[in-house]
Amino acid sequence: MKHLLILIARFWQIGPSRLLPPTCRYSPSCSQYAIEAIGKYGAIKGGWMATKRLMRCHPWGGHGHDPVP
Amino acid sequence: MDNRNFLLAVVLSGLLILGWDLGMRFFYPEASISAPMDAAEPVSQTSAADAPGTPKGASDLGADAGKMQVIKLNDALASPDRVVIDTPRIAGSINLVGARIDDVVLKDYRQTVKKDSGPVRLFAPEGTPDQYFAEFGFVTGGVRQPSTARWQADGAKLTPETPVTLTRTDADGVSYAIRLSVDKDYMITAEQSATNGSPAAAIIQPFALIKRTDRNATPDQFVAHAGPVGVFGGTLWDPHSYEELAELGGEKPEGAASWLGFTDQYWLSALVPGKGETDSAGFRSLGDSLFRSDLIYAAQTVPTAGSLSQQTRLYAGAKDSEILDSYEDSGITYFGKAISWGWFEIIEKPILWLLRTLNGLVGNFGVAIILLTVIIRGAMFPIAQKQFASMAAMKAIQPKMKEIQERFKDDKQRQQQEIMKLYKDEKVNPLAGCLPLVLQIPIFFALYKVLVLAIEMRHEPFFAWIRDLSAPDPAHILNLFGMLPYDVPGFLAIGPLAILLGVTMWLTFKLNPTAMDPVQQQMFAIMPWILMFVMAPFAAGLLLYWVTSNILTLAQQSYLYSKHPQLRAAAAKEKAAKG
Numbered sequence: 001m002k003h004l005l006i007l008i009a010r011f012w013q014i015g016p017s018r019l020l021p022p023t024c025r026y027s028p029s030c031s032q033y034a035i036e037a038i039g040k041y042g043a044i045k046g047g048w049m050a051t052k053r054l055m056r057c058h059p060w061g062g063h064g065h066d067p068v069p
Numbered sequence: 070m071d072n073r074n075f076l077l078a079v080v081l082s083g084l085l086i087l088g089w090d091l092g093m094r095f096f097y098p099e100a101s102i103s104a105p106m107d108a109a110e111p112v113s114q115t116s117a118a119d120a121p122g123t124p125k126g127a128s129d130l131g132a133d134a135g136k137m138q139v140i141k142l143n144d145a146l147a148s149p150d151r152v153v154i155d156t157p158r159i160a161g162s163i164n165l166v167g168a169r170i171d172d173v174v175l176k177d178y179r180q181t182v183k184k185d186s187g188p189v190r191l192f193a194p195e196g197t198p199d200q201y202f203a204e205f206g207f208v209t210g211g212v213r214q215p216s217t218a219r220w221q222a223d224g225a226k227l228t229p230e231t232p233v234t235l236t237r238t239d240a241d242g243v244s245y246a247i248r249l250s251v252d253k254d255y256m257i258t259a260e261q262s263a264t265n266g267s268p269a270a271a272i273i274q275p276f277a278l279i280k281r282t283d284r285n286a287t288p289d290q291f292v293a294h295a296g297p298v299g300v301f302g303g304t305l306w307d308p309h310s311y312e313e314l315a316e317l318g319g320e321k322p323e324g325a326a327s328w329l330g331f332t333d334q335y336w337l338s339a340l341v342p343g344k345g346e347t348d349s350a351g352f353r354s355l356g357d358s359l360f361r362s363d364l365i366y367a368a369q370t371v372p373t374a375g376s377l378s379q380q381t382r383l384y385a386g387a388k389d390s391e392i393l394d395s396y397e398d399s400g401i402t403y404f405g406k407a408i409s410w411g412w413f414e415i416i417e418k419p420i421l422w423l424l425r426t427l428n429g430l431v432g433n434f435g436v437a438i439i440l441l442t443v444i445i446r447g448a449m450f451p452i453a454q455k456q457f458a459s460m461a462a463m464k465a466i467q468p469k470m471k472e473i474q475e476r477f478k479d480d481k482q483r484q485q486q487e488i489m490k491l492y493k494d495e496k497v498n499p500l501a502g503c504l505p506l507v508l509q510i511p512i513f514f515a516l517y518k519v520l521v522l523a524i525e526m527r528h529e530p531f532f533a534w535i536r537d538l539s540a541p542d543p544a545h546i547l548n549l550f551g552m553l554p555y556d557v558p559g560f561l562a563i564g565p566l567a568i569l570l571g572v573t574m575w576l577t578f579k580l581n582p583t584a585m586d587p588v589q590q591q592m593f594a595i596m597p598w599i600l601m602f603v604m605a606p607f608a609a610g611l612l613l614y615w616v617t618s619n620i621l622t623l624a625q626q627s628y629l630y631s632k633h634p635q636l637r638a639a640a641a642k643e644k645a646a647k648g
Binding site for chain 1: 452455456459485486489490507
């Protein structure tokens, strides 16, 4: 499960993400954040953290340096 | 680094184009199957109607693949042993030989977009090329009553107002009755009863079956299942295509059946068990492209002069989500899931509802799709507005920005970090973030599925040459819209809508206010034209959505530029500088 999720995020990075305009408000990017979080905290907690990060990645959300705690 | 990225992009694009054609052939195999199938060969497997000596009853109806001569549809329907079916939505007849419903056409749907094409035929008698029928019958003492037996009808016409009862008495004196009634939509109710007039007790099992060929079935697609389907033990069961069922031989899913049958992209036939214990419910492959869905009730011992009765419903019609859902509301578990909505049902249903409502207002599904796009883009507008406001604010901190870029021009990583820090300190950020983008992906996918699945969009015209929004754009540029006498092969078949898509997308990228590096700029110069080929084989309605969306993006950008004139000037200067 963990590896599958990381694979999805990697796939996003080398596929669609390259084709789309740059939109990252944060660094690291959401996909990088997801990979790190899942690697560090596992599929469930890491996945939830990645979801929360995605949910605040919009014009009214925060921005800037926001690494995995 | 830049070079590697660019190379990767070129390779990816190439794979996309080549892989696309292969993928399309995989998911939509009908286009690649051109050779006609062999005509049905006479397979002479005798239908040993179950081994004798099983007095407990049968849990199997035997493989009745015998008598396979091909019959013409008109000859089969010309038989006098037929009772007419006529309801607001379906027409056809009941075959008194075998108590079969083997002639059903759907009045509301035409075969092709042509106005004079006949109604869609769902059921056809056994032996005809498109055979597909339902049968109600009895297994008595472990032996299936012959499907060649002739039944008596008490009426000449089955309508919602006039039910018809079929009766028959076998050699032992057991008399059987099947009372058929039909509602105003697609549901036929069969009340099967048996009265034992013989001197001995009889073991009787009512059954119902649907038998069909898969030769006229729609292909099983990734987004739209076609094949055996049902709800067993409260969950949807639809893992197999016909080919897979043929390999398995048969399948009896676990759990009590709520309904089971066969589905095409737009049509469904399903048996809905009534109250009463079922012995078995499942699917089997009979060989020679024939498949059967069986519903057999538990054996009951009926004493002399005793009787039993069993109700079963048969759905034979179109997968109109409103009709299916109304049956689901009346108690048939997950009947609405006969349409393979999948995970995105929660988005697809509102989109379909909105499209239907808009169509009700304007009377054209193409216009409804445009209005839907306007609504979705309208909901996204504040995001773009906010982005422009941020960009205006960016202008104020431009000097600081320049300073950072100068100071860290040798260390890109550091530069990026410092810029991020500046954004944070000044509380601005020109970028929208990925959520707006990620949100649009499920909407787009859901719309695609709605266009494939919703029968409401079948054969719905937009204007001029687009006569079916659920099908690819029929006009092709490369043969000058059909003026040149050849079919455009594979992925070159692009129509005007696809070209419009490419052009509008190219324009939106050109006007995109966010800064891009040179590699990305190159990518964006190529991507619209790649997507033009990629999207061309999709439903015209989907392209219409995308084109409208692009045009609205353009309009939005010019509007926002007019509100922030300093940005327009800056963008122009930047363009000129790069020129």
